[in-house]
Amino acid sequence: MDWLMGFSNDKEKLLKQDTPDFQLRIMHRKSKGKPNGKKPAPEEKKLYLEPEYTKSRITDFEFKELVMLPREIDLNEWLASNTTTFFHHINLQYSTISEFCTGESCQTMAVCNTQYYWYDERGKKIKCTAPQYVDFVMSSVQKLVTDEDVFPTKYGKEFPNSFESLVKKICKYLFHVLAHIYSSHFKETLALELHGHLNTLYTHFILFIREFNLVDPKETTIMDDLTEVLCSSGSGSGGSSNGSGNGSSAGAQNHVKER
Numbered sequence: 051m052d053w054l055m056g057f058s059n060d061k062e063k064l065l066k067q068d069t070p071d072f073q074l075r076i077m078h079r080k081s082k083g084k085p086n087g088k089k090p091a092p093e094e095k096k097l098y099l100e101p102e103y104t105k106s107r108i109t110d111f112e113f114k115e116l117v118m119l120p121r122e123i124d125l126n127e128w129l130a131s132n133t134t135t136f137f138h139h140i141n142l143q144y145s146t147i148s149e150f151c152t153g154e155s156c157q158t159m160a161v162c163n164t165q166y167y168w169y170d171e172r173g174k175k176i177k178c179t180a181p182q183y184v185d186f187v188m189s190s191v192q193k194l195v196t197d198e199d200v201f202p203t204k205y206g207k208e209f210p211n212s213f214e215s216l217v218k219k220i221c222k223y224l225f226h227v228l229a230h231i232y233s234s235h236f237k238e239t240l241a242l243e244l245h246g247h248l249n250t251l252y253t254h255f256i257l258f259i260r261e262f263n264l265v266d267p268k269e270t271t272i273m274d275d276l277t278e279v280l281c282s283s284g285s286g287s288g289g290s291s292n293g294s295g296n297g298s299s300a301g302a303q304n305h306v307k308e309r
């Protein structure tokens with residue numbers, strides 16, 4: 051459970067090399083085809099789309115209203131508290147299946163047929179397993195949300211100018227983790243009877259990132275089939291997720307370039 055807290059010595063070392071500005075200097079690249087060397091598993095039936103599972107939630111709460119910025123609350127405060135909460139919940143949800151997400155079972159950070167790579171602070175692409183990728187995500191986010199200069203909690207302390215773009219990055223990587231749980235560990239989640247939690251968390255998260263435009267819709271296209279089932283109830287959602295599936299790199303990475 052070392053990853054849960056997100057700090058191993060190696061990671062500490064890695065993080066220390068970061069420049070003060072930020073530090074999820076990680077990007078991903080999509081490759082629609084085969085991941086290096088390893089052939090993607092043949093398109094399986096997506097278990098998580100089965101109606102008997104998608105209808106499972108732990109609450110019928112109207113998340114669409116819940117995510118809206120309450121009057122009198124500062125936008126950044128709202129983004130900060132929600133992002134931090136999602137980080138903890140997604141971290142926890144992943145922890146329930148982390149023993150099954152190993153370097154052997156998940157040799158790459160795959161979601162359906164898309165593979166994500168980690169990029170270090172110098173922009174160097176790092177090929178890593180899914181547990182390593184998740185570990186990078188969680189430790190980087192942990193570092194950010196506990197950094198008083200980025201997520202200030204003290205009265206009178208201002209949010210940095212880069213705050214919103216940092217929140218966007220965090221949400222993008224948290225989305226990858228959620229998507230990986232669905233695409234690679236749904237069976238285990240089912241066995242643990244935690245799919246209702248997962249569906250609820252996913253729905254809440256997606257409605258939140260939509261409400262504040264935090265993740266490029268092209269980035270989340272990969273899970274649109276699920277999103278539609280889980281989040282469409284009464285939402286309508288603008289209906290413009292015509293992400294053509296590929297060619298997403300340019301747009302999707304615009305907001306990744308933190309200066």
Ligand SMILES: [Zn+2]
Pocket residue numbers: 150151152155156180181230234235
């Ligand atoms: Zn995995």
